[in-house]
Amino acid sequence: MFTRAGAQRLLNLCNDNQLVIGGNVVRCVWNRILSPEFAGDAHLSRVLQITGPQEVVNVERLEALFLTKFAYETQNVSILSDVNGTRVMEWQFGSYRAQAEVAKLILKREWPGLVIRFGPDPCAVAAQ
Numbered sequence: 001m002f003t004r005a006g007a008q009r010l011l012n013l014c015n016d017n018q019l020v021i022g023g024n025v026v027r028c029v030w031n032r033i034l035s036p037e038f039a040g041d042a043h044l045s046r047v048l049q050i051t052g053p054q055e056v057v058n059v060e061r062l063e064a065l066f067l068t069k070f071a072y073e074t075q076n077v078s079i080l081s082d083v084n085g086t087r088v089m090e091w092q093f094g095s096y097r098a099q100a101e102v103a104k105l106i107l108k109r110e111w112p113g114l115v116i117r118f119g120p121d122p123c124a125v126a127a128q
Contacts, residue, residue: 045121046096048104049080050089052114057087062107069106072099075122090119 007030013019014028050057059077066072073094080088093099104116 044096044101045118046075046093046100047119047121048091048093048100048107049117049119050091050107050114051086051116052111054082054085054087056111056114057089059089062089062091065106065110066103070099070102072103092122 010019011028011030014026017025019026019028050062055061075092075094076090077092078090080090082088091100091103093103100118104118107114107116
């Protein structure tokens, strides 16, 4: 979570037994090591939407690059659109700071023509 409010919403869902994964009710507690809210861009997430030519924006090519540059975990990779040789791929990483942020920097350096933006995080809790 990037904000205290987002973390509190998640904790409330857990306390109300509303967060269920694989049939298991998730239990949540505050971390004993407190961190300040993230003061950066409010649109950051661990999800990147990568737009560019199909020859570059594909799992094989990007995975080959990522594996040589940093350790990462992937939750999901999907193609959002594929039109006239241009592909939009969504890559859901395991974390923002150590993975999505690093991947974005590497992609910008390797292929400056790609359009890379943060996509909606599948674990984000909507404001109520």
